[in-house]
Amino acid sequence: GDALGATVEFLTPNEIRHQHGEHRDITGGGWLRLKAGKVTDDTTMSLALGEAILASGGIEAKSAADAFDAWMRAKPVDIGNTVRRNLITYRKTRNPEAPASEHDAGNGAAMRLLPVALACYGRPAATAIAASRAQAHVTHHNELSDAACETLVFMVQDLMAGRDAGEVQRERADNLVRRYPVFAWNKKPIGNPSGYVVDTMQAVFQAFFGTNSFEECLIDVVNRGGDADTTGAIAGMLAGARYGREAIPKRWLKALDAQVLSQCEKQAAALIELASDAADTATAPT
Numbered sequence: 001g002d003a004l005g006a007t008v009e010f011l012t013p014n015e016i017r018h019q020h021g022e023h024r025d026i027t028g029g030g031w032l033r034l035k036a037g038k039v040t041d042d043t044t045m046s047l048a049l050g051e052a053i054l055a056s057g058g059i060e061a062k063s064a065a066d067a068f069d070a071w072m073r074a075k076p077v078d079i080g081n082t083v084r085r086n087l088i089t090y091r092k093t094r095n096p097e098a099p100a101s102e103h104d105a106g107n108g109a110a111m112r113l114l115p116v117a118l119a120c121y122g123r124p125a126a127t128a129i130a131a132s133r134a135q136a137h138v139t140h141h142n143e144l145s146d147a148a149c150e151t152l153v154f155m156v157q158d159l160m161a162g163r164d165a166g167e168v169q170r171e172r173a174d175n176l177v178r179r180y181p182v183f184a185w186n187k188k189p190i191g192n193p194s195g196y197v198v199d200t201m202q203a204v205f206q207a208f209f210g211t212n213s214f215e216e217c218l219i220d221v222v223n224r225g226g227d228a229d230t231t232g233a234i235a236g237m238l239a240g241a242r243y244g245r246e247a248i249p250k251r252w253l254k255a256l257d258a259q260v261l262s263q264c265e266k267q268a269a270a271l272i273e274l275a276s277d278a279a280d281t282a283t284a285p286t
C-alpha cells in the first residue's frame with residue numbers, strides 16, 4: 001500500500017485522475033521521486049520496530065525509541081514532523097514517552113503498528129494495548145492516536161483469526177465511533193485525507209468496508225490521494241489480514257523492491273512465531 005500510494009501522495013483525487021487516470025500500479029515517482037517498488041517511512045519505520053521487537057523479545061518503549069532514532073540517523077527518504085520533533089527530544093531526554101499533546105494526533109504511530117499486532121497475536125488484550133501505547137508514545141502521545149492504533153491492532157488480529165469483516169466492523173470500527181464520535185466515517189465520501197489520524201481512519205474504513213478484494217481496497221484508498229502512502233499502508237495491513245497473501249496481485253509483488261518484500265515476509269513470520277512462543281509460555285503448566 002505504501003509503495004502503491006507514494007506515487008500519488010499529496011495529490012487530490014482530481015489531480016490523480018488527470019495525471020494517471022486510475023492509479024493501479026506500483027510505478028514510483030511522486031513528490032519523493034521514488035524508484036518503482038521503493039517504500040517510504042511507513043514501511044521502513046514498521047520494519048525498524050519489528051526488528052527491535054525481535055531483538056529484545058518483546059515490545060518495550062526504550063528499544064522502540066532506539067530503533068526509531070537509529071532509523072532517523074540513517075536518513076530515511078521522508079519523515080513526519082511529529083516523528084522528527086519527538087525523536088530529537090528523545091535524544092536529549094532519553095525518555096521514550098513523548099509528552100501528551102492534543103496536537104500530536106497525526107497518523108505516524110498508526111502507520112507503523114503492524115509488528116505490534118503480529119507480536120501480540122493470541123495474547124491478552126491488555127498486553128496488546130500496553131504494547132501499542134509503548135510504541136506509539138515514542139512519538140505520538142495522543143488519545144485519538146491511541147484509540148486508532150488499538151482499534152487497528154485488534155482488527156488485524158480478528159481478521160487474521162478469520163473473523164467476518166461485518167462482525168469486525170460492528171465490534172471494532174463501530175465501537176471506536178461510539179467512544180470517539182469524531183471518527184464517524186459513514187457520513188460523506190472522504191477525498192484528499194490529511195495526515196490527521198481521524199481523516200486517515202475514515203478514508204481507510206470507507207475503502208476497506210466498501211470493497212471486496214485486496215486489490216480493490218488498495219486502489220480505492222490510494223486514489224483518494226492526500227496521505228495516500230499512509231492510507232495505503234494501513235489499508236494494506238487490514239486487507240492483507242482479511243484476504244491473505246494469495247489475494248495480493250502478482251504484478252504488485254513483482255514490482256515491489258525485492259529486498260523489502262523479503263524483509264517483510266521474514267519479519268512477519270518471525271513476529272508470529274514470537275507471539276505463539278509467548279502464548280505457549282503464558283499457558284504452559286508450571
Ligand code: MG
Nearest residue numbers: 040041042229
Ligand atoms: Mg510515507
Ligand code: MG
Nearest residue numbers: 227228229230
Ligand atoms: Mg504519508
